[in-house]
Amino acid sequence: MPERIPDRRQSLASRLLKPQFVMVYATIGIFILIYCYGAVRFGDIGFTTLRTFVNMFKDNSYYGISAVGMTMVLITGGIDLSVASVACLTGMIVAYGTSVLGYHPAVCMLVALVVGVGIGLLQGAAIHYLGVPPFITTLAGNFLARGVCSLISRESISVSHPMIDALAGWKWYFKKYADGEWVKIKPIAFINVNLLVFLLMIVIGTYILHRTKFGRNIYAIGGNEQSARLMGLPVGRTKVLVYGFNGFCSVLAGLAYLLEVKSGWNLALNGGELEAISCAVIGGTLLTGGVGYMIGTLFGVLLKSVIPALITFNGTLLSWWGKIATGGLLALFIVIQRIVVTVSERKRDAKKKASPS
């Protein structure tokens, strides 16, 4: 975010209230609203505990990791439908490599990383240099990766290796100081590897988007690709790298999912690409490109976790209500986005008509 500089800068408040942040605020606002509702309604049965809160980050951490890369892709004005399949392929490679072929999981992870990033880079290159629309390119990538998963195995392969177990089992418990010693708080709340990776990726994503030239080029391309090219920005390189980075995120998401279920299955995460996209969109990223913030995506993920949490606490509702609520939320956000865009366009037109002569 721009920093304060003297002379005719507006007040802090008006700078924070810029139209480009409206969507992010809406997401945060709705999250707080739903959370507060849960707190009032189910506070007595533990909705407000740290455990519930931390679980919201944990439940969808693999979608969150993927959403970081997806946000960047969407900001360039593209889309990537291959992420869930690539994540699944990652799981398959590690599971098959470790359990069937007997390689060390670290080696398998490295292979998966090369494969995932490679797929991303190839897709980016096809999109930029061959001019194939991102939707089609990555749809092909989706089918291909999923097909390879089934080729490897159509059965679920469970993974059992000390390294995987160690990673999956690592926990950092929240503790409090009582009676002269640190004890775990009750109900137990802990941080695991997936949550750490998710938060780390959000931080890295924010840094890339706002503090590096690469990140700003992403926004410029999403704003107007033709202009970006004429401004002398490295459009091709940026686009290819964005898809490559998204491939990297898919691999991380696949590993996170592997740690969660400790097995590889060729149909795992089916439809997950849409989960990642919807996290980003609910977080205020425009599908038309040029606008989006990591912090929005973070809250998009949280919003998608808080609804199932509410349903669990309610106890009587069936879980598909979660899908319905998410769908409704997505629709609501798209409508809000349209309204924000239309209003700001109208304002601008009015201003333009009024300003000359």
Next chain:
Amino acid sequence: MPEQNLLEMKGIEIQFPGVKALDKVDFSLRAGEIHALLGENGAGKSTLVKCLTGVHHMDAGTILFDGKEIKPTSPQDAFSMGISTVYQEINLCPNLTVAENIFVGRQPMKHGMINWKEINKRAQELMSRFHMDIDVTRPLNNYSTAIQQMVSIARAVDIDAKILILDEPTSSLDDNEVKLLFDVMNELKAEGMGIIFITHFLDQVFAVCDRLTILRNGSLVGTFNIQDITKLELVTMMIGKDMDVIFNLKRAEVAPDAPEMLSTKDLGTPGKIQNVNISIKKGELMGFAGLLGSGRTETAELIFGAVAATEGTETVNGKQVTIAKPIDAINAKLAFCPEDRKRDGIIGDLSIRENIALALQARRGFMHPISMQEQNELANKYIKLLSIATPNAEKKIGELSGGNQQKVILARWMATQPDLLILDEPTRGIDIGAKAEIQRLMLEMCGEGVSVIFISSELDEIIRCSNRIVVMRDRKKVGEVNGEGCSQQTILNVIANGMQEGETA
């Protein structure tokens, strides 16, 4: 006097499929000079410039820059050599802030991170040097086209540019803004920058340039000092044919008993424009004059139903009609060429043929497709009739020059054989030759009994063509004058003072 040339382009040749775009063109630029590059659309101005900025590659010829031969391979490459370009269309990113648009791609860094503080500070300084007192931390699309244009110039000059190319930067600016731009250009010139200025406003050429080079059909006509040439000579050389054609356009003749084609009574939509009362006879050309934002476009949109009227009545050919949507207007045989042809008019990815057939198809409805043969006939007829410069009807309209795009839009509406044609700034951003041609076509259509509403910011062309002129100010019609015997002063007076009671001019 032997002056060191900053830039020397010699024997430049470029071959496009089917056409020789540039044929042995020489061009030179001195340091501290503003050099106009003139010619009709398609004369090769843009091609020459694109050759210098590395967009096109030369088939023959050399470019010497500061005495050294260069071969720019991309805009980025040219940029790094010190050749900066500002295009007619704003080539900035609307979603980024003003400051970022100036610095994106070359942001100052600090500790491996972009230094936003520095960016905003330097952008603010740069804009105040251009006497632009704006908040540089707001997104670019918060500002008017004029300011956006200034931002793109700020971006271009902030690097150590030695050559600045301005490709029709003034077509969307008003007089004050143009003056501001000229001040900036003169300042840069005094600092020793060489400026190539492409424009179709000849007054501006004489106001600010030192030398000028004229191109025609891809060939060099000549380079002149500004003192050594008159405007008439200049225009004659540019279009290469007798100017009489242009200046001897005859107004349409309207019989005194011609029936009324369209009239409106108190038509309006609160908040947009209200109390529109106009009446046009068959075969009449009515001009809408007034400053930008005076309500000319809004009036046209109201008549055409692009903005639905909520009060008042509209009568077409003696019958009262309800026009709530453009399709109603099309069915009532009205046609409208909007002002911003890029946004509202052309569909850039469709071919000329498809663009022409569009409105006719809309009127027929999708159940009655226009056969390919018919479409081809239509397209070829209008390409010939309007002399649209294109190898064939299948070329994408987006690849044509502005003047030719405008002709295609005109053809689209002519194909529907309308009774009333509304043209909103049809001549903006196109050169004199094409302008004259558009005006001639308008008048020919009037001669065939079509009524025309002609909106333009250029008073002389309104006066030259119109039978009657509606003068607008502050979203109101303030007067109506006859075109015959009208002078610019009359219209300016009406704009300034409104019409005196009972006066008919």
